[in-house]
Amino acid sequence: xxxxxxxxxxxxxxxxxxxxxxxxxxxxxxxxxxxxxxxxxxxxxxxxxxxxxxxxxxxxxxxxxxxxxxxxxxxxxxxxxxxxxxxxxxxxxxxxxxxxxxxxxxxxxx
Amino acid sequence: xxxxxxxxxxxxxxxxxxxxxxxxxxxxxxxxxxxxxxxxxxxxxxxxxxxxxxxxxxxxxxxxxxxxxxxxxxxxxxxxxxxxxxxxxxxxxxxxxxxxxxxxxxxxxxx
Numbered sequence: 749x750x751x752x753x754x755x756x757x758x759x760x761x762x763x764x765x766x767x768x769x770x771x772x773x774x775x776x777x778x779x780x781x782x783x784x785x786x787x788x789x790x791x792x793x794x795x796x797x798x799x800x801x802x803x804x805x806x807x808x809x810x811x812x813x814x815x816x817x818x819x820x821x822x823x824x825x826x827x828x829x830x831x832x833x834x835x836x837x838x839x840x841x842x843x844x845x846x847x848x849x850x851x852x853x854x855x856x857x858x
Numbered sequence: 859x860x861x862x863x864x865x866x867x868x869x870x871x872x873x874x875x876x877x878x879x880x881x882x883x884x885x886x887x888x889x890x891x892x893x894x895x896x897x898x899x900x901x902x903x904x905x906x907x908x909x910x911x912x913x914x915x916x917x918x919x920x921x922x923x924x925x926x927x928x929x930x931x932x933x934x935x936x937x938x939x940x941x942x943x944x945x946x947x948x949x950x951x952x953x954x955x956x957x958x959x960x961x962x963x964x965x966x967x968x969x
Binding site: 780782784790791792793794797807838842844845846847848849850851852 | 889891893899900901902903906908946948955956957958959960961962
């Protein structure tokens with residue numbers, strides 16, 4: 749069966765520090781991968797979308813970036829965090845016609 | 859730009875009662891998803907609706923899709939406390955597996 753792992757689960761980072769969130773999917777090949785963000789008490793916003801290694805689509809202008817160095821690995825990064833980057837970050841994958849989410853990463857920028 | 863609206867945003871209902879959550883979207887799409895989110899948790903997939911007139915049921919929840927009206931409903935029958943959560947609908951933009959989410963409906967079921 750397919751599983752998705754996301755880490756770290758929680759982190760507190762100072763403004764201006766770098767960020768790296770990682771996501772891996774097991775049990776499938778060439779999945780579509782996504783990064784979503786949920787601000788406190790809000791809906792989900794699609795940040796990045798990838799259909800394959802090195803293929804990244806950015807949906808919202810921001811100081812975040814994403815990379816897909818391997819088929820089942822998706823990384824969300826920032827060189828310098830802003831207070832507004834705080835939120836719940838969710839990695840997701842799609843085997844077609846549905847999307848499954850990881851456990852999420854809570855980021856607090858202080 | 860695709861927009862997805864849910865109503866109500868908050869719903870407080872008594873156990874045993876019925877209610878419906880509505881999801882409207884602004885452009886044509888024949889794929890709609892319903893998710894559940896418990897506080898502090900990730901999203902759990904409830905239903906995937908892939909065609910006009912699709913209806914799916916699981917326990918006390920039933921979802922339907924009318925692509926002509928650009929409307930999906932999530933009907934709750936005889937609510938129980940365990941259904942308390944936030945429910946999101948999401949629409950597949952251009953059938954690309956990129957989901958645009960509604961604002962969510964926070965449901966609270968009380969005795």
